Amino acid sequence: MDYFQAIILAVVQGIAEFLPISSSAHLILVPELLSWEDQGLAFDLAVHVGTLLAVVVFLKKEIQQIVPAWFFGWKGFNWDTYGKLGWLIILATIPLGLAGLLLRDIVENDLRSALLIAGSTLFFGLLLGWADHNGDKNTKSLESISWKQTLMVGVAQAFALIPGTSRSGVTMTALLALGFSRIASARFSFLMAVPAIALPGLLKGVELATTNEPVAWGFLIIGALVSAIMAFTCMHWFMRFVERVGMIPFVIYRIILSIVIVVLLV
Numbered sequence: 001m002d003y004f005q006a007i008i009l010a011v012v013q014g015i016a017e018f019l020p021i022s023s024s025a026h027l028i029l030v031p032e033l034l035s036w037e038d039q040g041l042a043f044d045l046a047v048h049v050g051t052l053l054a055v056v057v058f059l060k061k062e063i064q065q066i067v068p069a070w071f072f073g074w075k076g077f078n079w080d081t082y083g084k085l086g087w088l089i090i091l092a093t094i095p096l097g098l099a100g101l102l103l104r105d106i107v108e109n110d111l112r113s114a115l116l117i118a119g120s121t122l123f124f125g126l127l128l129g130w131a132d133h134n135g136d137k138n139t140k141s142l143e144s145i146s147w148k149q150t151l152m153v154g155v156a157q158a159f160a161l162i163p164g165t166s167r168s169g170v171t172m173t174a175l176l177a178l179g180f181s182r183i184a185s186a187r188f189s190f191l192m193a194v195p196a197i198a199l200p201g202l203l204k205g206v207e208l209a210t211t212n213e214p215v216a217w218g219f220l221i222i223g224a225l226v227s228a229i230m231a232f233t234c235m236h237w238f239m240r241f242v243e244r245v246g247m248i249p250f251v252i253y254r255i256i257l258s259i260v261i262v263v264l265l266v
Helices: 003-016 023-033 041-058 060-072 081-110 114-132 147-161 167-177 182-209 217-244 248-265
Strands: none
Touching (some): 003 041, 003 217, 023 041, 041 182, 041 217, 081 147, 081 182, 114 248, 147 167, 147 182, 167 182
16 A cells, blocks of 8 residues: 555545445445555554544534533432433444444455445435435434434444445434434434444554554554544534535435446446
8 A cells, every 4th residue: 555545545534434425335445446455454443543533523512511421420320411412322332332243253254245335335325315305304402312212323323334334324314214303413423423433443453453564654644644634524514514405415426336336346
C-alpha cells in the first residue's frame, strides 16, 4: 500500500462510516475493484480510530452530559435523563457485542463475498426506504425512547456485522420504523457508534499489539487523520441533508451500487 491508496481508503471510511451505505462493504470493494492488496489489520484499526475521534468531537456536548450523569447516578441509584440515555446506549450495544464475539470467525472468513455484499446492500437499502417513507411525519424524540425500543434497535445493529448492511443505516431504519424523527434517529445512531466502534477497535488494538508484523506508522497516522476529518465533515453535512431531503438518495445509491457489484464482481 502506498500513501495514495491510504488516503483513498481513509476518505472512503470517513465518508461511509456515518452514511447509511456501509463502510465495511466499501473497504472491501474498493481494493477489489482497483486490484489493490488488502490494507491489513493495522490500517483498518487506524481509520476506525479516526472515525471514533470524529464522532466523539461531534457529539462532545452530549457525551459531556451523558458520561457524568451515568456515573453520578450510582449515588442513590437515581439517574436523570442523560444518565438513563447512557444506560440505553449500553443496552443497545449488548446485542452487537454478543453477536461479534460469537460470530467473529464467520464474519471475517465467510461473509465477504461480492454476491452477499450486493444482496445485503440492496435488501437493507430497500428496507431503509420503506422505513423512511413516513419520515416527514415522524415526531418522536430520544426523550421518549423506551428500553424495549432500544433493545430492538440494538438487535438491528447486530445485523451490521454483515458487510453491506451499514451500521448507521440499519439503526436509523429501526428508529424510523419506530416513529422517531430523522434527526433523532441520526443522533441516536451516532451515539451508538461510540461503543460500537470503540469495542472492536480495542480488540483489534490488542491483536495488533501481539503481532510480530512491522507497523507502518506513516500510513496509520495519515489514515486516522484523513478519516477523522472526512467523518466529522460528513456528519455535519448529513444532519442538514437528511432533515431536508430524507434517506431516498442513499436508497437509490445502494440500489445502483448493488447492480454495479453484480455486474463487475459476481
